[in-house]
Amino acid sequence: MSDIKKIFAKKSLGQHFLTSPVVPTWMCDAAELTPDDVVVEIGPGTGVLTKEILARGATVIALEADTRALEALESTFAEEITKGKLILQHTDVRSLDLHTLPLITTQPFKVVANIPYYLSGLLFRMFLESSIQPTDLVYLVQKEVAKRIVTDLKRGEKESLLSLSVKAYGTPQYVKTVTRGHFTPPPKVDSGVIAIRNITKDNFIDIEESLFFNILHIGFGQKRKQLLGNLSKHYDREVLTHIFSTLDIPVSTRAEDVPLAKWLTLTAHLALHS
Secondary structure, eight states, X not given: OOOOOOOOOOGGGTOOEEOXXXXXXXXXXXXXXXXXXXXXEEOOTTSHHHHHHHHTTOEEEEEEOOHHHHHHHHHHTXXXXXXXXXXXXXXXXXXXXXXXXSSTTTSOOEEEEEOOGXXXXXXXXHHHSSSSOOSEEEEEEEHHHHHHHTOOGGGTOOOOHHHHHHHTTSEEEEEEEEOGGGEESOOSSOEEEEEEESOOOGGGSSSOHHHHHHHHXXXXXXXXXXXXXXXXXXXXXXXXXXXXXXXXXXXXXXXXXXXXXXXXXXXXXXXXXX
């Protein structure tokens, strides 16, 4: 394998290229990669993370929008491409249909990626809400975003739309802080490695997925208002008061203080009144 090519980061693409080999090691460890794994990587850039995933023996489907990066990757990993261990796809992930990707519709896969900060929300939704879900997802994202996802009410922290939306599909773990010096150009804030494991749609076997998220959005509609007040704009207040009593949710509770399990049960009860 030749040396990984250097290209200049484009600000318009939110590119911050990894320059440290230790970060890909942390990410691949978090993904618990094996030689049998198929891995989707978003925005491989110069291929620093790609190199480590391939070193673990996994097959990589790399999605890249930047033609300069594609040319560099084709040169650097020519042998792996010939062997079928690296599949390069020239695509803008924002308009990607996952069903068009090779391999992942017929076998389990994982997602491991250093993603642009501005696409974090989209890329969590894309893979977690899809009918084609990965078993595990490891992202390098803005530290603040990663920390917000792994909040724990028992530690006195608050839930959010983001944290509950992720927890509805899998178990998040904050793996490691990655300081800005590991990137070129360095971002203005530190990053964090986050792993989402045991990804499934099991929480939506008995309740409707779309209804759950609709209720979640209504509940967080006005953050400073109590949950009962927000929901009462769409549901009968007396019905809500009865359900809250049944579920042992104080009427003064705010959305950010309700754990996932109670949101799911609340959805099941409100489904009868939708």
